[in-house]
Amino acid sequence: MGCDGGTIPKRHELVKGPKKVEKVDRNAELAAKWKYCALSQEKLRRPIIACDLGRLFNKDSVIEYLLDKTAERPNAEAVVHIRGIKDIKELNLTDNPEWKGERSNIKGDMYEDMNCGMFICPVVGLEMNGKHRFCYLQNCGCVFSDRALKEVKTEICHKCGEGFKAEDVVVLNGTKEEVGKLRVRMEEKRAKAKTKKSKKSKAAETVSTPSESKEDAQAPQVDLTAQQNGDESSQPAVAGPSGSSDSSKGTKSSTSSTSSIAKRNFQEMTEKSEVFKSLFTTHSSAKRTKDQTSNWVTHTPYHF
Template sequence: MGNDGGSIAGRAELVKLKKPEKRVESLLVAKQRAQFCSLTKERLRKPIACCRVGYLYNYDSLLKAFMEKKIPSELKHLQNMKKIKKLNITENPDKNNEFPFVCLISQKALNGKEKFQALWTCGCVFNEKLIKDLKIKEFKCPICEQPYTEKDIVQLCPTNEEAEIRKAQLYQEIEQKEKQKVDQKQQCKVVDTAEDLEQQQKKKVCTEERKLMKQALGNNKLQNLQNQSQDLKKNEIYQSLFHQQHKLEDNLFTRNVRFGNR
């Protein structure tokens, strides 16, 4: 990927080194981080972004990697775009200098040796010494004057040891947040289950009420049918009696006619 500054030394290689050698190697790593994108290893160029570990990235390359879901496992703390901050940084006026950026106020080069910090609130980057030199005691950005807290300060270009400590802290924070999410989901489930039970109970009561009403209606209908059938029977008996009376009268009339008893 166009890395012309050599590879960044791994932790295993650093552990084998003696203390003074280790310090030189650590500085070399920090120096490389001030020059090259921690994702593509290409030379840094504006616009750039940083993560909470303090690595610098070419912003466009990072966007592409997010879109293509190609974030390597060693940068797994970059879960989404919220985990990066676009930086307000000044390009080195000396285009031939090996370091591409400088502090806007002090004009000192961001070289991995000088301590530089970025503010997560506004993205401004400046030399840490500047705060001491200007005797700024309040938490206000010296460039844009936006207020910040200690938590918003990101030390840029860490050594491998510093980076590992910061990564461990970030992973711990991510784990805690995920655990909180799971706990919240479980609490919601308990509430849902309680509401479901209440709904089911209400449904049960309604069904039972409906059953009783049906039964009552059924009983009424049956009673009505029984009453109707009794009325019909009474009617039939009455009709048959009436019919018999007519028959009797007819017979008497016929007999009287035959015997001249009219």
């Protein structure tokens, strides 16, 4: 039962006290954020993307989530705010020349630096391992350290030369307060996009409705002018003092003339030449004689 051979137990061996809270290893926590995908928990590999809240993902895992959102995933709460490809940005990262990969120390006879990161800041040279604050630009996707943006203050990207604003800077793997600010900014941005879309749709409707009304109003006028230009000689000129009886007679004569023009045959027009009349099928030259017509039907009737 113990205490044999003159052993003397101590108090902590006999009395069980409260359990100590297990602390998470700082290096393991940083590696989980900066070296693994926030959705699939796989190692980060190119192409690497980031959301509006500054979380790092593998592009393949996010696309699989967008294609099938009904599938059960352990870390689905990390991508609930992602609605489509427009809500993510592919990062333009700078490789670390000192990074040799994880297979370099297979034998275990070399010193392995756990704080060595795969990527670095192209301006200052700090490693992206979680000990330094990093940001990315939403317009171009370039990644820099916060120290580089503070020391070299400019509105042009240090890597690609594209302009950016203070609103385009997003902190990667920030604190809870920083994530809350980024979430508020994301919601405001989406609200502005909705208002712009509604304004554009209303403007398109207002532009389309008056144009349609104008076309409807101009359509009968064009038809009347076309009929009047077809035969000017057939429309009698109305002359005389203006009055109710004359106007009524003029309208009746105009309507009768337009209807007669529509019903009148071109072959009966004496003022037209024979060349003009031969253009129509009602001309005598376009008609066939009995010798030219056939009384039977063949499989391939190539006849006239």
